[in-house]
């Protein structure tokens with residue numbers, strides 16, 4: 001596949017949305033990714049039909065957004081390009097009941113995450129292209145970025161290229177949702193799945209929330225006020241990460257005080273130490289050998305008992321209640337600063 005491309009990162013100039021002019025794209029699901037892909041594609045000029053269950057709670061939102069909505073089976077039978085954006089855990093059943101019976105040779109099956117293909121929960125037939133365009137972002141930001149004329153970085157992978165045109169068609173899709181504005185990196189289903197699961201478990205979602213909770217609890221248990229602990233360990237994290245996002249660790253170290261820089265450099269590895277690294281390696285191994293995915297499939301088959309308990313414990317953590325109260329104050333602060341900006345805009349200019 002690499003041979004078919006001349007660059008490793010693709011931008012708008014490498015893609016042409018009109019490649020999909022003769023296609024109808026069925027977007028199955030209208031959740032985090034589904035609503036973003038459907039609306040962005042629609043506004044990029046692609047013919048989109050949204051597939052949702054008859055009793056779906058998302059139906060009214062998709063219809064209110066001006067999109068055509070039908071059942072998943074009907075959407076697939078109308079479409080030549082099928083984007084599977086229902087939750088990973090329901091994809092095998094949706095595939096069996098709505099997609100497979102309505103797929104035709106020459107169609108494209110498109111994913112935003114490769115879990116069910118990589119772990120063999122969905123085995124597509126010969127004759128269809130199987131592609132992945134995976135935004136490296138929560139879906140709501142894929143939509144927000146598109147509306148703001150900005151892009152969202154994404155990954156692109158081809159699992160089956162039966163038509164010979166799968167890369168060009170996937171790039172057209174990536175452009176339609178706004179990913180080539182930022183850059184699309186070519187990868188494989190395996191690399192996307194394993195790195196994505198690792199990232200969300202060890203760093204982005206699991207690792208960060210645990211770090212924040214441990215920091216918060218350490219301060220509060222030592223007698224510091226919950227409000228101070230919240231600001232220090234959660235709220236300010238965004239501001240620090242924004243600097244890292246803009247200019248790497250260097251920009252962050254450059255912006256904080258020398259005291260923070262020396263304290264952070266000398267103490268950081270004591271907090272997140274070799275045992276954390278070993279835990280990360282174990283977590284990665286469970287992903288690579290399929291243990292995590294097996295556990296997740298069984299968890300769903302048995303009605304999600306551990307997931308429900310873990311979700312509840314997370315919701316009940318004191319930091320959530322403290323944060324809710326404090327964010328109301330931020331909303332007040334934001335509102336007043338917006339009023340100040342509006343007043344400033346209305347004021348006559350100094351010249």
Ligand SMILES: NC(=O)C1=CN([C@@H]2O[C@H](COP(=O)(O)OP(=O)(O)OC[C@H]3O[C@@H](n4cnc5c(N)ncnc54)[C@H](OP(=O)(O)O)[C@@H]3O)[C@@H](O)[C@H]2O)C=CC1
Pocket residue numbers: 028029030031032033034051052053055056057058059072084085086087088090094112113134135136137138139140
């Ligand atoms: N969340 C994210 O930001 C990211 C997600 N991905 C990937 O994108 C894919 C979609 O994830 P995500 O957007 O989080 O999904 P969501 O959980 O947000 O999807 C919810 C949507 O799926 C519909 N749905 C749920 N169950 C069914 C069903 N049995 N039959 C038909 N429709 C159903 C829901 O409709 P209803 O009202 O009927 O329940 C709703 O419209 C996954 O592969 C995920 O890994 C990739 C990158 C980031």
Ligand SMILES: CC[C@](O)(C(C)=O)C(=O)O
Pocket residue numbers: 135136137138139196199200204205
């Ligand atoms: C970080 C979580 C994610 O992988 C994402 C938004 O990219 C997901 O599965 O939601």
Ligand SMILES: [Mg+2]
Pocket residue numbers: 135136137196200
């Ligand atoms: Mg991800």
Ligand SMILES: [Mg+2]
Pocket residue numbers: 113196197200
């Ligand atoms: Mg993910």
